[in-house]
Amino acid sequence: xxxLLVGEYRxxxxxxVTYDLIGFADKLEADKVMLAVGYExxxxxxxxxxxxxxxxxxGEYNPSAxxxxxxxxxxxxxxxxxxxxxxxxxxxxxxxxxxxxxxxQFTEVIDYKDNSFIVPSCNSKLRRDxxxxxxxxxxxxxxxxxxxxxxPQGMPSIENISADAxxxxxxxxxxxxEAKGLDLxxxxxxxxxxxxxxxxxxxxxxxxxxxxxxGELGASRPVADNAWVDQSHQVGTTGQxxxxxxxxxxxxxxxxxxxxxxxxxEFIVAVNTDKDAPINEVADxxxxxxxxxxxxxxxxxxx
Amino acid sequence: MKVLVCIKQVPDMExxxxxxAQNNWFDENDLAYRxxxxxxxxxxxxxxxxxxxxxxxxxxxxxxxTRVKEALKKALAMGCDRAVHIEDEESYIxxxxxxxxxxxxxxxxxxxxxxxxxxxSQDRGSAQVGVIVSELxxxxxxxxxxxxxxxxxxxxxxxxxxxxxxxxxVDTPVVLTCQLGLNTPRYPTLxxxxxxxxxxxxxxxxxxxxxxDSLNETLNFYYPQKSGGSLILxxxxxxxxxxxxxxxxxxxxxx
Numbered sequence: 143x144x145x146l147l148v149g150e151y152r153x154x155x156x157x158x159v160t161y162d163l164i165g166f167a168d169k170l171e172a173d174k175v176m177l178a179v180g181y182e183x184x185x186x187x188x189x190x191x192x193x194x195x196x197x198x199x200x201g202e203y204n205p206s207a208x209x210x211x212x213x214x215x216x217x218x219x220x221x222x223x224x225x226x227x228x229x230x231x232x233x234x235x236x237x238x239x240x241x242x243x244x245x246x247q248f249t250e251v252i253d254y255k256d257n258s259f260i261v262p263s264c265n266s267k268l269r270r271d272x273x274x275x276x277x278x279x280x281x282x283x284x285x286x287x288x289x290x291x292x293x294p295q296g297m298p299s300i301e302n303i304s305a306d307a308x309x310x311x312x313x314x315x316x317x318x319x320e321a322k323g324l325d326l327x328x329x330x331x332x333x334x335x336x337x338x339x340x341x342x343x344x345x346x347x348x349x350x351x352x353x354x355x356x357g358e359l360g361a362s363r364p365v366a367d368n369a370w371v372d373q374s375h376q377v378g379t380t381g382q383x384x385x386x387x388x389x390x391x392x393x394x395x396x397x398x399x400x401x402x403x404x405x406x407x408e409f410i411v412a413v414n415t416d417k418d419a420p421i422n423e424v425a426d427x428x429x430x431x432x433x434x435x436x437x438x439x440x441x442x443x444x445x
Numbered sequence: 446m447k448v449l450v451c452i453k454q455v456p457d458m459e460x461x462x463x464x465x466a467q468n469n470w471f472d473e474n475d476l477a478y479r480x481x482x483x484x485x486x487x488x489x490x491x492x493x494x495x496x497x498x499x500x501x502x503x504x505x506x507x508x509x510x511t512r513v514k515e516a517l518k519k520a521l522a523m524g525c526d527r528a529v530h531i532e533d534e535e536s537y538i539x540x541x542x543x544x545x546x547x548x549x550x551x552x553x554x555x556x557x558x559x560x561x562x563x564x565x566s567q568d569r570g571s572a573q574v575g576v577i578v579s580e581l582x583x584x585x586x587x588x589x590x591x592x593x594x595x596x597x598x599x600x601x602x603x604x605x606x607x608x609x610x611x612x613x614x615v616d617t618p619v620v621l622t623c624q625l626g627l628n629t630p631r632y633p634t635l636x637x638x639x640x641x642x643x644x645x646x647x648x649x650x651x652x653x654x655x656x657x658d659s660l661n662e663t664l665n666f667y668y669p670q671k672s673g674g675s676l677i678l679x680x681x682x683x684x685x686x687x688x689x690x691x692x693x694x695x696x697x698x699x700x
Binding site (some may be wrong): 152202203205229230231233234236237238240241242244245246247248249250258261262263264265267268269270271272273274275276310311312313314315316317318319330331355363364366367368369379380381387388395408409411412416417418422423425426427428429430431432435436439440443444 | 456458459461462464471540541542564565567568569570571572573576577580581584585586587588589600602603604605606607608609610611612613614615616625626629659660661662663664665666667668669671675676677678679682683685686687689690692693696697698699700
C-alpha cells in the first residue's frame with residue numbers, strides 16, 4: 143500500500159500533529175510520501191520523499207490552492223490512501239480532495255484493522271467499521287490516535303512544487319484567543335461543569351464544591367458556549383489543557399475535544415448518570431448519580 | 446437574498462442506543478429525536494440575517510424519513526420561510542457523498558446566495574456534507590465558522606486549534622458550516638409555532654433527485670470494549686459521597 147500524508151504548518155512552524163501521520167503510516171507498514179505547504183527551515187524528520195510548497199508564496203490556508211497541490215501529487219504518486227489529520231485544516235480540505243477524486247472519505251479514524259477503518263459515532267459512544275469501495279480512499283485521523291512509537295528521525299528528500307495562489311476565500315488575519323483571565327493549568331483541583339448540570343442556575347452548586355476543595359471551576363464547551371460559565375474556564379482543545387491532581391467532571395459527557403484537554407489529570411472522577419458516556423473511558427472513578435443530588439451531598443460532607 | 450439552511454435530525458446523544466439487526470447503525474425505535482445541535486446555529490444565523498436585511502428568503506431543507514418533518518417545523522417556528530423535506534427512508538445508511546449529491550441536485554438551479562449548515566452531525570460526525578455540496582456546486586466554502594458578520598460582504602471567523610481563529614472575507618455564493626457557539630439559537634415562541642403551521646412544507650421523493658452509488662460500506666457498528674480502568678460507584682447518594690471521600694483521601698494527595 144502507498145500512502146500520501148498531508149502535513150500541517152501554521153504561521154511558519156511545522157505542527158507536531160504531523161508526526162501522527164507518520165505514526166499512522168508506520169502502523170500500516172506502508173510506503174509513504176508527504177506533502178506539505180511549509181518552510182524549508184522547519185521540515186519534518188522522516189526518511190522518504192517530501193513534496194514541499196512554499197508557504198511564503200502561498201500564504202496561509204487557501205482551500206483551492208491546497209486542493210490543487212494534493213491532486214497534483216496524487217497524479218504523480220498514485221497513492222491508495224490520502225491521509226490528513228482531523229483538524230480544522232484536515233476536515234476542510236479532505237472532503238474537497240475526496241470529491242475531486244470521486245473517492246470515499248472516512249472521518250476521524252481511530253484505528254485500522256483487516257482493511258477496515260474504525261471511526262467513532264454518536265459522540266464517541268459507538269464505533270463503526272468502514273470499508274472503502276473506491277480505488278482511492280481519503281481519511282482524516284484523530285489527533286493522538288497514532289502517535290509514533292519512536293522519536294522522529296531521518297531526512298526527507300525534497301521536491302518543490304507550487305500552485306496558483308488565487309482563492310475564492312480571502313484570509314485576512316489570525317485572531318488570538320483573548321488573554322485568559324484565569325490560568326487553570328496551575329490548579330491542583332478542578333471541578334468541571336458539563337451540560338448535565340442542566341442550566342446556568344445550577345452552576346453555583348458546582349462552584350460550591352470547587353470552593354470547598356480549594357479548586358477552580360472548569361467548564362465544558364456547551365457550558366461555555368451557553369455562557370453558563372465564562373469562556374476563560376473552558377477545558378479542552380479550544381480552551382485550556384490541564385493536568386491537575388484531581389479532576390472532577392460533573393455531568394460532562396466527554397467529547398474527544400474535552401478529553402484531549404484533561405485526560406492527563408492525575409486522578410479523574412466522573413459524576414454521570416450515563417455509564418456509556420465517553421468520559422468514563424478516562425475516569426478513575428465513575429459515580430453513577432444525578433449531579434444535582436450528588437454534588438451538594440459531597441460538598442456538605444467535606445469538612 | 447436567497448438562503449438555504451441544511452439540517453439533520455439526530456437522536457438525543459444521551460440516549461441508550463441499541464445496534465440494529467443489520468449491525469450497521471442504531472435501532473431507530475424508542476429514540477427521542479431533535480435537530481442536530483450544529484444545525485441549530487445554522488438556522489439561527491440565517492434567521493438573524495433575515496432580521497438584519499429586509500430581502501432575505503430562508504428555505505430550510507432536511508433529508509430523511511417522515512419523522513424529520515418535526516425538525517423542519519421547528520426550524521419554521523424559529524423563523525425560516527419555507528421547508529423542503531427530501532424524503533428518504535434509507536438516508537441513515539447513505540454516505541456523505543450521497544446525501545450531499547441530493548442536496549446539490551436540489552440546489553443547483555436555485556441560485557442560493559448563502560447555504561448554511563452545521564459543521565458536522567452529532568451522530569455520524571463526518572463533517573463532510575457541507576463541504577462536498579460546495580464542491581459539487583463549484584462555489585466557495587468556509588467551514589467551522591464561529592462568527593458571522595454581513596455588512597458590505599461577508600466576514601467570518603473560522604475556528605482553528607488552541608483558541609486561534611482566522612478572519613476570512615468571502616463573496617456569495619458560499620457554503621458556511623457552523624461551529625457550536627456561533628450564536629444563541631432561539632426557542633420558538635408559541636405565536637411563531639402557530640404561524641409556522643401556515644408556512645409551506647414541500648416533500649420531494651429522493652428518487653426524483655440524482656444521486657450516486659454509495660462509496661463505502663459499514664461492516665460493523667458496536668459499542669467499544671470498556672477499557673475497564675474505572676471503578677464504578679452506584680447506590681445511595683450520601684453513601685456514595687462517603688465512599689468517594691474515602692477513596693480520594695487514600696488515592697490523592699489533595700484531601
